[in-house]
Amino acid sequence: MELYNSIIEKIDGMLGNTQPKRYKYNPNKTWEDVGGNQLVMMREAAYELGGDNKPAVNYACVTSSDFVDEDEILVYGRDLNQISGSVPFARIVVVKVNVLDGEGEEDTEPLFRAIQDIDFVKYHVYPKGYMIRSSSDSFREQVRVSKEAVRKGITFEQVGNSYIAQYKKNPNIVAVKMIFVTADDVDYAGMRADAKKTRDITLTLSKILEGMATDCHSCSLREICDEVEGLKELHFGKEKKEFKG
Numbered sequence: 001m002e003l004y005n006s007i008i009e010k011i012d013g014m015l016g017n018t019q020p021k022r023y024k025y026n027p028n029k030t031w032e033d034v035g036g037n038q039l040v041m042m043r044e045a046a047y048e049l050g051g052d053n054k055p056a057v058n059y060a061c062v063t064s065s066d067f068v069d070e071d072e073i074l075v076y077g078r079d080l081n082q083i084s085g086s087v088p089f090a091r092i093v094v095v096k097v098n099v100l101d102g103e104g105e106e107d108t109e110p111l112f113r114a115i116q117d118i119d120f121v122k123y124h125v126y127p128k129g130y131m132i133r134s135s136s137d138s139f140r141e142q143v144r145v146s147k148e149a150v151r152k153g154i155t156f157e158q159v160g161n162s163y164i165a166q167y168k169k170n171p172n173i174v175a176v177k178m179i180f181v182t183a184d185d186v187d188y189a190g191m192r193a194d195a196k197k198t199r200d201i202t203l204t205l206s207k208i209l210e211g212m213a214t215d216c217h218s219c220s221l222r223e224i225c226d227e228v229e230g231l232k233e234l235h236f237g238k239e240k241k242e243f244k245g
Helices: 108-123 147-151 156-167 188-210 222-227 231-244
Strands: 021-024 045-049 056-063 072-076 089-097 130-135 140-146 173-181
Touching: 021 156, 045 147, 056 108, 056 188, 072 156, 089 108, 089 140, 089 156, 089 188, 108 156, 108 188, 140 147, 156 173
Parallel strands: 056 089, 056 140, 072 173
Antiparallel strands: 021 072, 045 140, 089 173, 130 140
16 A cells, blocks of 8 residues: 555645644544535635635545554645635545455455545535646646535635545544645745546556456556556465456
8 A cells, every 4th residue: 555655745844834833633623515516606705715717726645554653734834714715726635544455465346445545535514615626637726615514614724624534434544634825935835746646546456346458558548557566466476366256
């Protein structure tokens, strides 16, 4: 479960010089959830995270290493109740899971299913007055925040608690680090590149599960396999098991 570790190791270096505000997970301090998609009209909006063509990045990384010691929320830059106009935005999640074993080695299918389950969480959090618009193709996550939510004091701590509460429903999840970023001195371009790499790793896992060819020279995913330690081992380990089985 270490396929994303090289990406996780780079996160701190892209977050600039801003010291984050840290909050421990508190399930009693979540923001009200409306339970489904909502529409915040422009006339009702206080501002947009990632609005006016500003950067807006989202990705999640899974690990079984000790990058995450406890459930926590980190906020780099201004909080939701301190923003008055469009700002750049990033939401990064690092999820620590129990090691998934398959016949003595990491098995592709349970690994891929676990990653899918974790990614699915973002489609089940609907904070009131916090309208999320995301694009898997561009790795953007843009958020329109309502004037009413700002008046009522919405914060990233509360939204982060809502996300973590959903993650904690998965018994395989050990700990979650939610990172919200609105600071200016941040490498958003680097984050976007890592969001793409994260997507490519997950796509490669999917292709391995489907039984992709073992001819590396003709494979369109060769570059990501060469770059990420463990992908080739998963691929050829699965082929070996299928040959025996």
